[in-house]
Amino acid sequence: MAKDLFDIQLWEQAWKEDPSSTANQMKRAGIDPTHGFDHKAKVFDEEVFSEGGRRRSERIIGWMEGQGVDFAGLSVLDIGAASGGFSVPFAERGAKVTAVEPNVPLADLFEANTARVSPGKEKITLVREAFEDLDIAAMGWEKGFDLVFVSMCPVIIDWDSVERVLSCARQYCYISTSAGSRQHSLINEVMPLLTGREMHPDSSDMAYLNHLLYLKGYAYESIVTREMKSTELSVEAAIEEVLQLLKTHHLPAHEVSRNIVTDYIRSTYQEKKVTVQQGGRFGKVLIRLQDQNMYSKS
Numbered sequence: 001m002a003k004d005l006f007d008i009q010l011w012e013q014a015w016k017e018d019p020s021s022t023a024n025q026m027k028r029a030g031i032d033p034t035h036g037f038d039h040k041a042k043v044f045d046e047e048v049f050s051e052g053g054r055r056r057s058e059r060i061i062g063w064m065e066g067q068g069v070d071f072a073g074l075s076v077l078d079i080g081a082a083s084g085g086f087s088v089p090f091a092e093r094g095a096k097v098t099a100v101e102p103n104v105p106l107a108d109l110f111e112a113n114t115a116r117v118s119p120g121k122e123k124i125t126l127v128r129e130a131f132e133d134l135d136i137a138a139m140g141w142e143k144g145f146d147l148v149f150v151s152m153c154p155v156i157i158d159w160d161s162v163e164r165v166l167s168c169a170r171q172y173c174y175i176s177t178s179a180g181s182r183q184h185s186l187i188n189e190v191m192p193l194l195t196g197r198e199m200h201p202d203s204s205d206m207a208y209l210n211h212l213l214y215l216k217g218y219a220y221e222s223i224v225t226r227e228m229k230s231t232e233l234s235v236e237a238a239i240e241e242v243l244q245l246l247k248t249h250h251l252p253a254h255e256v257s258r259n260i261v262t263d264y265i266r267s268t269y270q271e272k273k274v275t276v277q278q279g280g281r282f283g284k285v286l287i288r289l290q291d292q293n294m295y296s297k298s
Helices: 008-017 022-029 038-048 051-066 087-092 104-116 159-166 185-195 205-215 235-249 255-268
Strands: 075-079 096-100 125-127 145-151 169-178 219-234 273-288
Touching: 008 159, 008 205, 022 235, 038 051, 038 104, 051 087, 051 169, 051 219, 051 273, 075 087, 087 096, 087 104, 104 125, 145 159, 159 169, 159 205, 169 205, 185 235, 185 255, 185 273, 205 219, 205 273, 219 235, 235 255, 235 273
Parallel strands: 075 096, 075 145, 096 125, 145 169
Antiparallel strands: 169 273, 219 273
16 A cells, blocks of 8 residues: 555556546546537636636635745746636736637637736737647747646646646646535435435545655645535526536436436426535645745745
């Protein structure tokens, strides 16, 4: 057991093969990371720039600043920038931001949101290609940025992808990802009806990321928090959402499952709206590539 705990190759391979990894869950569900969220782009954008969304971004940025990251004059590569929820406040703080976002609706919204940056601040550069497809060396991105920032982006799928991201960073690299299975109140309710058992914690990308950073000798700070939000869905939308989510839990959305889910939601939630609690535990890692000692404000 102790030998396996410190076997780097074993952990790298286990991450690639783990059915609970984000990449393998998306493959199983038939989700294309570049185009699979087109229909949610506008709703996502509205949420990111809502009061609650801005507060979440500020908490994350504040955590980084508390670890010594000063954005004034910092060159930042924001990978999977979506509609600019972090790129915009980075630029407001005086950073020179290059953003990567291949999703067309999100990239269009990103360009519109650059108008939120105050006059006189550095103009944000947007690259509308998948990070995986970019020639990092040809673009001059090898160790090309003070900070590489990757927040909940499916570009992080295994250790090889982590190394590709790290190769662009000089001082810091921030990565956030799920720390266990996503929580969804309706899934929690219907799962015992479909499987006869309660849901239990899964493995996660965060567990592999933290352990491999340790084994490979990196200096880093790491935090895991629980973040939840409430949304209201119609009964029909709630049924369809649960059926879609079953795929990520290794369960087919066949006729029997559809009937069980439909009967349960219709009988339990007779009102027009269904309030859903969703979220989970999320991990954040700030990797130090230059000054690797503990940060002190003094």
